[in-house]
Amino acid sequence: MVVLLLQLAGPMQSWGDSSRFVRRETRTEPTKSAVIGLLASAQGRTREDAIEDLLGLRFGVRVEQRGRIIQDFQTEKSLARKRNSRDFDKVMPLTYRYYLADARFLVALEAERAVLDGLDHALRQPRWPLYLGRRSCPPEFPVTLGVHDEYVDVREALEREPWHASRWYMRRYPEQQLEIVCDAVDDEPFLTQPDLPVTFSQKDRRYADRAVRRYRIDNPGIDNAASRNAGGGAPPSFASTGDADPMSFA
Secondary structure: OEEEEEEEEEEEEOOOOOOEOOEEOOOOOOOHHHHHHHHHHHHOOOOOOOOHHHHOOEEEEEEEEOOEEEEEEEOOEOOOEOOOOOOEOOEOOOEEEEEEEEEEEEEEEEEOHHHHHHHHHHHHOOOOOOOOOOOOOOOOOOOEEEEEOOOOOHHHHHHHOOOOOOHHHHHHOOOOOEEEEEEOOOOOOOEEEEEEEEEOOOOOOEEEEEEEEEEEEOOOOOOHHHHOOOOOOOOOOHHHHHHHOHHHOO
8 A cells, every 4th residue: 555645725714514504613634525526626516426435545634834724704695686675585683603714734645556656746736726625715735746656554654754734834733643533443432424435426415423532643744852942832722713713602
């Protein structure tokens, strides 16, 4: 097996997995369903096309740079006016949408080389526009960091690959552990989240639960002894974002 590494970064990202109605939240890291959607879009698949071949990819993500959760208010109106009236036919309710601002992630995908070579090529020359969870969130390029055969699996890649945070972030927060979220294996403890797509069809969009393991590692490639005098402490937590944090929204 070999590993394909992706760099997901941009001004805004949004990675929802169960949000509905007027409140659209975001997870603090990319979901497997969103990354599979990104790959399918790069290959030129439609929402009605089969995705079973992509579901077998081993998946993991490392949080390189924590973003800040921001909130946006949106509403919409029908463009059709009522007859003999200045009013619109329908006014949609105000929606609360949450995004990650200025975040960066390292994604690792594990499969046979031929499969990953094809995905790498598609990401370099995508058929459809790529976005980070929502169409309003374009990615920073390049998205793909190439296929790596020096790593035997997803976890080794995420634990050994050098840090890909922004330079200013590295200077400000050099002494931190990095969080890894990956597919659970064997009998290890796990959590579940509904982010394994069954179909993206607009007529019958469905997702299944995925077993997930979360853990932290020491920052690879960082000389912590030498960095003690260079940083500004721990990076901000999501709790510090105040009213923009959906966990504190009332």
